[in-house]
Amino acid sequence: MKRKDELMLQKVGGQALLIPLGAKVLDMNGMVVLNTTGSFIWELLAEERSFEELVSAVVERFAVEADRAGDDVRTFLDDLIRQGWIAL
């Protein structure tokens, strides 16, 4: 999976935001606030990634157990899929 080019990550201090691009503005009507893990995964999704790759990267970056990282990544990806922001 890989993120679509319809949103751009911007930062104010440490706060990460997803800003809609082009026609996506009408669907979003605002912007999305990402937490640190979400922002980290979003940046990884610039390239084609598997679920396992993302979980592994989260485990390494945040020093969490694989089960918990797997749950977090799954929750986040479900959000992105529901919104149509990633290509599977």
Next chain:
Amino acid sequence: MTDIVEYVPLVRELHERAAKLKQPVNGVFELTSLCNLRCGMCYVRQSGGDKAPGVRKELSASQWLEIAGQARENGLIFLLLTGGEVLLRNDFFEIYEPLTRMGFMITVFTNGALITDSIADRLARCPPSRVEISLYGATSATCEKITGVPGSFAACRAGIENLLARRIPLVLKSTLSRFNVAELEAMRQMAHGWGVPFYASWLLSRRPDKQGSEVEDYRLSAEECVELEATDRASANELREAALSEKVPDSDSNFYCKAGRAAFIVNPYGDLNVCSLLPEPAARPLEIGFHNAWMEVVKYVDSAPAPSPECLGCRDRVFCGRCPAWSLMESGTLSGPVPYWCEIARARKKRYGRPADPSPIE
């Protein structure tokens, strides 16, 4: 990991965060000083047009995009495109369309009169976060008395309807003067009829470029201003709270808004300034780079003198909205009292009650 949060508090919080970091998160690109209307109270419009003697050359599309790219690298997110009338630029979409791919939350200010079907179609392909259109009256007679252009009322209405037909987010607003204040409620009803938000403002400033202005003929009296703001619950509550607090502002800082800490403006000629009403320090991002130019703006604001002793010691200070830009336009210094604001502060005190104590003069 994704949060949907209330937009206005989020934007306010982001600006606070940016101000602490001196990140220029909010920018205004004043794309042109030319306008198709001739409003006498306008603080921007060049009456002689772009060919008039002494009028500087406006930036090209590629120069605007160069500044935008550098500003983004420095943290710009909220971008306002304004004029003059932005749609008078033949190359507006050469600027606008690339900007919509750069990760900005874009607002466009326009008078709406040039928004034809084809312009609206093109905007709809990559819409801004918001378009704001100014109403100058609820009737053609009032509107055109202010704009000086026959047919501008109908053209504005057509522009509004062209945007609404394409679901482009729209806000209507009005600049009130003694010539249209009687139609405030009718304008509000117009907006209500279209189902779009509406707000009005009425504090008319002089021209910061010191060219002649008819603003004195248009301004409402201080009492009328205070009467108007009292109809807005949020403003009235804020002023009532200020009246009861018996506290003057904590800071003696002259600049109290986000200008020069999180916000800037670039004028049509490429000068980076504090705000639209304060055309200084005229730093040149295309010559010294955006970052260095922004640092000049930050330094200008940080090194500004405190308000005058007269203002710091004023018993009505808590009710006053004077800022360095108004001081410069009305008194020629960044610190001096602004008689119009003195009148408004007195009228607010009269309406809202107990005056605040003056702060000690150091």
